[in-house]
Amino acid sequence: MLEQVFKLSENKTNVRTEVVAGITTFLTMAYIIFVNPAILAEAKMPFGAVFAATCVAAAIGCFLMAFLANYPIALAPGMGLNAYFAFGVVGGMGHSWQVALGCVFISGVLFFIISVLPIREWIVNAIPMSLKMAIAAGIGLFLALIALKNSGIVVAHPATLVTHGNLTSFPVIMATLGFFLIVALERRRIMGGVIIGILAVTIVAIAAGQQKFGGIFDTPPSIAPVFLQMDLAGAFKVGLVTVVFAFLFVDLFDNTGTLIALAHRGGFMRPDGTVPRLHRALMADSGAAMIGAAVGTSTTTSYIESASGINEGGRTGLTAAVIGLLFLLALFVSPLAGSIPAYATAPALFYVACLMVRSLTEIEWDDVTEAAPAVVTAITMPFTFSIAEGIAFGFISYAAIKVATGRYRDVHPAVGTLAVLFVIKYAVIG
Numbered sequence: 001m002l003e004q005v006f007k008l009s010e011n012k013t014n015v016r017t018e019v020v021a022g023i024t025t026f027l028t029m030a031y032i033i034f035v036n037p038a039i040l041a042e043a044k045m046p047f048g049a050v051f052a053a054t055c056v057a058a059a060i061g062c063f064l065m066a067f068l069a070n071y072p073i074a075l076a077p078g079m080g081l082n083a084y085f086a087f088g089v090v091g092g093m094g095h096s097w098q099v100a101l102g103c104v105f106i107s108g109v110l111f112f113i114i115s116v117l118p119i120r121e122w123i124v125n126a127i128p129m130s131l132k133m134a135i136a137a138g139i140g141l142f143l144a145l146i147a148l149k150n151s152g153i154v155v156a157h158p159a160t161l162v163t164h165g166n167l168t169s170f171p172v173i174m175a176t177l178g179f180f181l182i183v184a185l186e187r188r189r190i191m192g193g194v195i196i197g198i199l200a201v202t203i204v205a206i207a208a209g210q211q212k213f214g215g216i217f218d219t220p221p222s223i224a225p226v227f228l229q230m231d232l233a234g235a236f237k238v239g240l241v242t243v244v245f246a247f248l249f250v251d252l253f254d255n256t257g258t259l260i261a262l263a264h265r266g267g268f269m270r271p272d273g274t275v276p277r278l279h280r281a282l283m284a285d286s287g288a289a290m291i292g293a294a295v296g297t298s299t300t301t302s303y304i305e306s307a308s309g310i311n312e313g314g315r316t317g318l319t320a321a322v323i324g325l326l327f328l329l330a331l332f333v334s335p336l337a338g339s340i341p342a343y344a345t346a347p348a349l350f351y352v353a354c355l356m357v358r359s360l361t362e363i364e365w366d367d368v369t370e371a372a373p374a375v376v377t378a379i380t381m382p383f384t385f386s387i388a389e390g391i392a393f394g395f396i397s398y399a400a401i402k403v404a405t406g407r408y409r410d411v412h413p414a415v416g417t418l419a420v421l422f423v424i425k426y427a428v429i430g
Helices: 002-006 015-029 032-041 047-069 081-092 097-116 119-126 129-151 170-187 193-207 238-266 278-295 306-311 317-338 342-362 368-384 387-404 413-428
Strands: 075-077 154-157 161-164 300-302
Touching (some): 002 317, 015 193, 015 306, 015 317, 032 047, 032 075, 032 081, 032 193, 032 317, 032 342, 047 075, 047 300, 047 317, 075 278, 081 238, 081 387, 097 119, 097 278, 129 170, 129 238, 129 342, 129 368, 129 387, 170 193, 170 342, 238 300, 238 306, 238 387, 238 413, 278 300, 306 317, 368 387
Antiparallel strands (some): 075 300, 154 161
């Protein structure tokens, strides 16, 4: 049956290799089952229910990728988008988490539509590379600020907006050591380095009496408090168009970029640069985004950590199916998830931020008309505490700078149209 479904022989692999690859990928991304509930709890969502939703959404996403596209690619609630959900849409704009879930669901529906139609390629090709890279880096800076805040390294200040906190406090010291440990483990290619760092900080905190230990195993918490709680009516308000667009835009480019990078890493890409079954992979991604919102979590997306399993020989959807099963088994470790303090997950956030900020190296720095809008995009995300605002400022500045320097031909109609719409939005709504 496995041979028929996943075409193992055709892809020059076997069951053992695929299982090992699945376990490897799961260990490199399992931190999300602890980090995602912690972030969405900031949006007043019930921790236990979000923990269950995270595992279920990840499992369903992996199964969709396994059986629709037959790729060894794992899916789970995406880093960056969960932070924007909690700190931007709910915390910053004051919307309820139910409305935010509605926005995620609508963005998933739109993603599915443009994945079915040829619109996706038109949009992807329209956005200049400098803005794509700046958006990824900006999200990284956004995550970095959240990590510094959660660990107590950065605190508010009435005169300077921000300053450093008590650098000798237990949370700050543990977060700092946790980050160093994660970097050291990842540099040595220790499997599961991020989750080891999170658990190490937690164990020390419990041993020092700074954190209560709730146990390790228990029956899965109920998903009911967040299941099908999307407020679609509220999400359709005019003022939330930018929010829906931000979820859609980031998910679209994050997924497309991740899939292409993993296809190249795994040798799936054809000589002409096209990716077989990319259409099905994107449908799996968009379906996972919709289902993730329905079960009660932020946008579900493909994980670049899948490269670790591909490096171990994973070549088919059986790898993704194994990861999905492991996420379902993770439902039984909810007490452990509840025992992890914010300063234990902060190092993981900061490490992911470091990986994302390296996108700045892909920007064409010798061309100021490309570099300046990229800097505007990346910098405004953390300073406005909003991914959506960073995207909007980036589009506006790109079009304005190109026109002002006489290079209006560089502005794709899609970019120009979106820039004008963003200007109208700020003029009318604010």
